[in-house]
Amino acid sequence: MNDLSSIIEMARLAFEKALTPAELENSKALFLGKSGRITELMKGLAALPVEEKKTRGAAINVAKQGIEVALNARRQALADQELQAQLQAEALDVTLPGRQRGSGGLHPVSLTLERIESIFGSMGFEVAQGPEIESDWFNFTALNTPEDHPARSMHDTFYVEGGSAHAPNLLRTHTSPMQIRHAVQHVKKHRAAVDPAQANQGLFSGAMPEIRVIAPGRTYRVDSDATHSPMFHQCEGLWVGENISFKDLKFVFTDFCRTFFENPDLVLRFRPSFFPFTEPSAEIDIQFPSGTLAGRWLEVAGSGQVHPNVIRNMGLDPERYIGFAFGMGFDRLTMLRYGVNDLRLFFDGDLRFLSQFR
Numbered sequence: 001m002n003d004l005s006s007i008i009e010m011a012r013l014a015f016e017k018a019l020t021p022a023e024l025e026n027s028k029a030l031f032l033g034k035s036g037r038i039t040e041l042m043k044g045l046a047a048l049p050v051e052e053k054k055t056r057g058a059a060i061n062v063a064k065q066g067i068e069v070a071l072n073a074r075r076q077a078l079a080d081q082e083l084q085a086q087l088q089a090e091a092l093d094v095t096l097p098g099r100q101r102g103s104g105g106l107h108p109v110s111l112t113l114e115r116i117e118s119i120f121g122s123m124g125f126e127v128a129q130g131p132e133i134e135s136d137w138f139n140f141t142a143l144n145t146p147e148d149h150p151a152r153s154m155h156d157t158f159y160v161e162g163g164s165a166h167a168p169n170l171l172r173t174h175t176s177p178m179q180i181r182h183a184v185q186h187v188k189k190h191r192a193a194v195d196p197a198q199a200n201q202g203l204f205s206g207a208m209p210e211i212r213v214i215a216p217g218r219t220y221r222v223d224s225d226a227t228h229s230p231m232f233h234q235c236e237g238l239w240v241g242e243n244i245s246f247k248d249l250k251f252v253f254t255d256f257c258r259t260f261f262e263n264p265d266l267v268l269r270f271r272p273s274f275f276p277f278t279e280p281s282a283e284i285d286i287q288f289p290s291g292t293l294a295g296r297w298l299e300v301a302g303s304g305q306v307h308p309n310v311i312r313n314m315g316l317d318p319e320r321y322i323g324f325a326f327g328m329g330f331d332r333l334t335m336l337r338y339g340v341n342d343l344r345l346f347f348d349g350d351l352r353f354l355s356q357f358r
């Protein structure tokens with residue numbers, strides 16, 4: 001092997017060893033740079049006789065071209081390698097399972113609410129909503145519970161700052177204020193249609209469509225243990241017309257409970273009680289005919305025939321209008337329906353519990 005072909009071979013080996021473009025450029029300088037091997041050989045030509053200069057010069061050029069070919073080949077190889085590495089790093093494995101989105105679901109108490117609304121909806125009840133920060137008037141006074149009335153101490157009320165008798169000053173302790181709020185609106189609307197001149201004067205004793213409404217929502221009392229939470233849910237029911245009696249309350253509520261629990265043999269008991277805004281009043285207890293709860297009376301609602309004073313505060317003449325109301329705690333209904341024994345589970349937000357209701 002002559003000196004030139006061995007230089008080409010050395011260059012090829014050196015390029016082969018370069019693992020990055022920067023290393024390759026360094027190796028290139030050793031052969032083709034200003035003081036590289038080829039440049040040195042060119043300088044040496046000057047000392048040769050003319051004839052030899054020609055052939056030797058041509059041979060060196062051929063060697064130089066050979067080195068450049070090797071250099072370009074290596075450059076291309078390094079570029080290919082880099083591209084491959086990048087492609088691999090960014091590769092998608094199309095056989096991987098897709099990313100799943102967790103599927104959500106309604107809270108068990110919301111499921112109960114939907115059920116309540118649909119059952120009462122099928123009996124012609126509309127759904128109303130009202131404020132959770134309530135005034136003393138709607139929460140107590142208008143419901144026949146004047147100041148200093150002992151019944152006020154039945155509720156451990158959260159009071160908020162400020163407020164006067166009509167201004168908001170407490171967290172509603174029950175949904176019963178909605179009886180007044182809804183009825184007053186209802187009466188105003190229909191009364192304006194019947195006798196606009198007298199729309200706001202005295203008690204209304206004309207004809208109007210019945211009031212048939214449920215009002216679900218959050219309620220608050222100073223109370224907290226496994227079966228009481230400071231925030232809980234109630235659903236008020238109100239049916240006022242010209243001939244709505246306790247018998248209708250019994251029928252409607254019995255029908256509701258049996259449908260809600262999908263149990264036509266469920267037994268109900270209306271136990272005499274006291275509420276300032278109903279007379280007579282009753283606690284409603286239910287009993288399952290079989291299962292783990294069989295034989296126990298479980299209280300689910302307060303109820304009664306709307307007190308004449310409350311009918312008056314609705315703007316109606318109690319000589320013509322009469323009706324019933326009930327208020328049930330539907331966290332309790334949810335616990336019974338799903339067999340949950342600690343109310344607090346509903347409000348912890350623990351997905352291990354909640355996802356069971358999806």
Ligand code: PHE
Pocket residue numbers: 173174175176275278281301302303304325326327328
């Ligand atoms: N508001 C009563 C309570 O929270 C329940 C009730 C509602 C009683 C309507 C009678 C009529 O205890």
